[in-house]
Amino acid sequence: MDYVLNGKDPLFNDRLADLDPKRSLYLRGNRIGLERTVGIVGTRHASPYGLRIAYELGRYYACEGYVVISGLAYGVDEKGHEGALSVGGKTVGVLGHGLNHHYPKATLPIRKQIEQTSFVISWYEPDQGPRKPFFRERNWLIAALSDFIVVVEAPLKSGALITASFALEMGKDVKAVPGDIDRPSAAGSNLLILDGAEPIVSVPESEMQKYKSCKTLQDIIAVSGSLVEAGRLLAKWQSTGMLTMDGDIIKWRS
Amino acid sequence: MDVVTVWSGLTYGNAFIPVEIQVTYGAGLPAFHMVGMVSESVEESKERVRYALKSVGKTLPQGRVMVAFLPSEVSKSGAHFDLAVLYAFLKGSSERFIVGEVGLDGTVRITPQSLKVIASAYLNGKRSFICPTLTSDILELMPEADFFMIDKVSQLMDGETSKPLPSPNKVAQAKYDLNEVKGSGIKRVALIAAAGWHHMLLLGNPGVGKTMVAERLVGIMPEMSQEEKLDLLSTTGSFPVQRPSRFTSWNSTPAGFFGSAKGSPGEATFSHRGILIMDEFPQYRKDILEGLRTVLDTGTIVASYGNQRLTWPADFLLVATSNPCPCGYLGHPKKVCKDAPSSVLRYLGRLSGPVADRIDLHYWVKSDETDRYVEGACDKVKAVWEKQYERWHKEGIDHAGKIPGEHVDDLICVSSSIKSMLNDSVEKSGLSRRERHKILRLSRTIADLDGEEDISVAHLAEALSYRQVLPWLKSLVP
Structure with a gap:
């Protein structure tokens, strides 16, 4: 248009x-x-x-x-x-x-x-x-x-x-x-x-802050609102070591 | 004089061809002929048979001796026809199936080729054998057959059968322990792969232990069943003491990988019902990677060479390992990848081609994962195998990883609310149908592993995370 x-x-x-x-x-x-x-x-x-x-x-x-x-x-x-x-x-x-x-x-x-x-x-x-x-x-x-x-x-x-x-x-x-x-x-x-x-000395991880309070996978899905998005974030954070999964419970790297 | 008939056989791929051997002799200049497309190794049996006969005080008949191998159109090779030819001279016709190599001193020996022929004859309904002495664990695989086993040709004359050889001590099979691998995430992924027969691609920087995980995968799978062992014996001729786990390197040739025109099977067949490790996956020759496509789909290798058509079983679990980029340091927490973006993308492109597309499970292996001891990994895997067999064996499927795309929606039940949630987000992010099938297959296995009958959103999200590793890597490329 x-x-x-x-x-x-x-x-x-x-x-x-x-x-x-x-x-x-x-x-x-x-x-x-x-x-x-x-x-x-x-x-x-x-x-x-x-x-x-x-x-x-x-x-x-x-x-x-x-x-x-x-x-x-x-x-x-x-x-x-x-x-x-x-x-x-x-x-x-x-x-x-x-x-x-x-x-x-x-x-x-x-x-x-x-x-x-x-x-x-x-x-x-x-x-x-x-x-x-x-x-x-x-x-x-x-x-x-x-x-x-x-x-x-x-x-x-x-x-x-x-x-x-x-x-x-x-x-x-x-x-x-x-x-x-x-x-x-x-x-x-x-x-x-x-x-x-x-x-500019760092690119802040804007995504992370939103999710820091999530305790379980279900929380992440709820916050992101999409399964695929939750999967994408999980893959990224698992690969970079930001979080580890213990069954359903999420452990964030402090 | 009459024609004497004895039976032996040969294998071609996994096909079994019975061979009728006819022996006759008559007046003429002394000669010993063999006809029927015999190769060097068969032709040489003339001399072995002549002296083996001599060892029991017999000689070849005088005059012109003729041995014919039927069907004569198929080329024959291998030393396992010796015993049959010798039997014809010594005892005359027989309906029994005769296999074995003889020495000049009258000893009877087993060869890998003979084992292959015996096993595949058994699979094709032969039940009565004359053969060299076998070990008891091989005999256990063929309980219905009657074996007349001999060590020496002289036993043919006195009719005395040998005792089976004791099975070789089960070498405390350098059984790799999964818990030697550090990292709770990677152990979970190994469990999922083994439990649901999901092909696996392990990515990671150099030296983080990708291969180490691959090698330990076989240790957490259940023992091979008798049928699986017999299958493997009949195609490769070697008795599988444990589930095979074959490590291949990227410099393999197609013949070595898939099997050669001469009928010798390749790595893919040797790892049937076991694990095939492809180290440095993107470095493999293009024709191997392309050839893998149909093999992964069908679990068999079909190859036509000239007028021959060969089929081999090749139902393996593929474990591919790869670096993320040519220099290997993309995604490294400290080091920097020095490659040009275009070459990284080309490298990663090879990981998302049609072959890698058939790999369900992707995982990024890291060196600093937190670790947790995994108890009873083997039992967990076995439980899932039983559960999935129970669920799908009527459809002829035994693992979630093997459900063909068109049946995924029928065979994997998801509650309607979760299904609509999945469809929504898959549609929104533009994932393909094939991708969706993989997610469903993976989440079925994850739920089974957690001991749950219903697939939950958490299972789906975990499955999705195993599909999002390559997109994450691509996002790291400038």
Whole structure:
């Protein structure tokens, strides 16, 4: 489903209130609310570590009820979206071209999934193809839509840093994931920490807290509400040694 | 002169072919001929028979001697025809079934091939044998047959039968004890696998004891029944002192694994009604992994070589072990996996192919699990075997792990509320029907193991957790 909206639309919760009302925004997908949002950005050529953390963060914020905003690019963006989708969370893709195009091709399957559950959004006429300056404008939109920005891994010259600086101009928080000090692709995000961005030092196990009070398998099933989900959690926690089963009774590792 | 007829036989796969041996001789230049697609080992029996006859003071008849093996279209090999040929010269025709190898000094010996032929002749209704001396535990497997057992050719003349050999001391079968394995979770999984005949895939970092568990699985299974032993004897020719447990390595060839065109069975048959351990499962050759598919479904090996068609029994419990990734350290609590994500996914992909799809039980083995002593593991497994046999033997099924997919819903009863809960959550998470069948089979065994008649949600959730290990591993890959 396609929509043409302007910045005053209630969907955006006043995030784009200052925008020229004549300027249109093009949406495809479902109109979902943007109560709490987080932007996950980073380089297209991230290390395996960066990719994994992007995925974990996407997953974590989606579990916590945030809408994950990112740019549907290859690398960190893609993984952030994937992480959110993996737990059935909401995630918004911001495009640097019209809705009838897609770039890069590799992220098209993820875009399709996003259109099923949330939406993709763009500044441009549907038939407008991608152009270099558009991506800078796209980054502005990511910053504007997000309550705060997380930079996972970014080199010194990077779109993610541009997004971060837009966010700072708007008075929003920027967090960054510490990277290896000798890795060029993490130099920019490390620099952000030096400049005062809040470093992310752990991905909290949001799932665990909900279940810590469970004493038996039945409790876990009751809390999760689904047998398959309970099985998935059990496999994960048994494998990581977080819990052991003694008949029906669960013993948590303290 | 007349034609003398004696009987012996041969096996091909698990098929038994009776062989009629006709002997005659007449005027002509002295010669000794054998016809009927005989191989080297049969052809050589001429010399063994000639000198064995001499040891009792007899000689081959003068003139042109002809021995024919019928049916002549089947190729024959093995030294076990010696005694039959010798009997024809010494005593004349006989309806009894004669098997055995003879030495130049007139001794009569047993060979693995002879054992195979005797056992499979017995299974095909032969009841009267002349053969080398057998051990008493082999004789116990064939209580209805009448054996005339001899050590020396001379006993054929005086009609004196030998006493059965004492059974070899049951070697206090280095019986592996399950409690040597540390970890209550892994022991429970071993119990479930053995109790319900569920194929098992053990994943884990190097050195956590995956193989150790696999080797101990056989120790908690009930003793083999007489029929199972006879089956195994008739196809492999070796007497199973205990339930087989065969350790195979990834460099096996298809012929060594499934059996060769010459009719010698492979590892899969040697582990019939026992355990087949496949170490480093994803490293096996593709043709072995693909070939396993039908074997796991049917419990038999069917192989066509040229114009021959072979069938072997191969109803084993598969225990596969594997690392989670090429370097082995994915999911390790301390060390870091150094592989590229794509190569890890390719490695894990091999674990979710069509073969691994037939493995019900997945488990992540760890080194630091809390331990609890398991009392009477063997009795628990035996109780479940009896319960499941009782429940399904009318349908020809003896273990939950062997219920074919199309019958799972008929044979495994679940209360309607629990069933709808399962269907709901299976549908929501997009699991396949086959996956659902596995969950039901596993939870049936888990409930039986806990001594409960009704499957509860806890049983289902536990069964599900054994199906969610690979998805968990995949989520660790960046």
